[in-house]
Amino acid sequence: MKKDVEALNLPYLLHPKLTLLVTCGPFEESNIIPIAWSVPISRTPPLVGIAVSPKRYSYSLIEKYRVFAINVPTYDQLNAIKVCGSVSGRDKNKWEMAKLTKEKAKKIDTAIIRECIGHIECVLDRKLELGDHSLFVGKVVAAYVEEEAYASGILNTLKFKPPLHLGKEVFTTTL
Ligand SMILES: Cc1cc2nc3c(=O)[nH]c(=O)nc-3n(C[C@H](O)[C@H](O)[C@H](O)COP(=O)(O)O)c2cc1C
Secondary structure, eight states: OOOOOOGGGGGGGGOOEEOEEEEESOGGGOEEEEEOOEEEEETTTTEEEEEEOTTSHHHHHHHHHOEEEEEEOOGGGHHHHHHHHHSOTTTOOHHHHHTOOEEEOSSSSSEEETTOSEEEEEEEEEEEEOSSSEEEEEEEEEEEEOGGGEETTEEOTTTOOOOEEEETTEEEOOO
């Protein structure tokens, strides 16, 4: 027996998804937003996409400053992910709340998160308004990863446990 999936839960049939911490806004005023809806788009040119709701403060920061950085956290940072996803940077300093450390991005004016193991710095290529989320397409200008968490061009899950979002408040990781 297969049951119909209601529209609200439909995206979760495409989970689990790697939860990312996206940073945006100029270094001093930078903000952090957890993002599960991301997609690699192209290798040449290097393009990646994130789907962001216009309700998010981060949406206005990316629109205004046209840069964002994708930071790959570890499962150990689940608490920081939950904190950053439960308040808005409009009225809270998430760096302090989540106890994360700001570091300057290499190629763009925003912060990256020192505690994360991978970073993709993007310049906004275009925004596609597609529904209740918009797709921000980023042109990758720098990408780097912790050597220990990486082997032969792929993430090494023997050394690093990814925070995988199943949907709602539920997360899992790899064995
Ligand atoms: C695990 C997780 C994944 C999320 N994924 C997305 C997403 O892909 N797109 C989105 O717009 N919001 C997503 N959110 C919600 C935002 O992170 C949340 O509303 C956040 O507080 C917005 O912060 P801001 O107002 O400072 O930008 C997610 C939240 C969590 C906890």
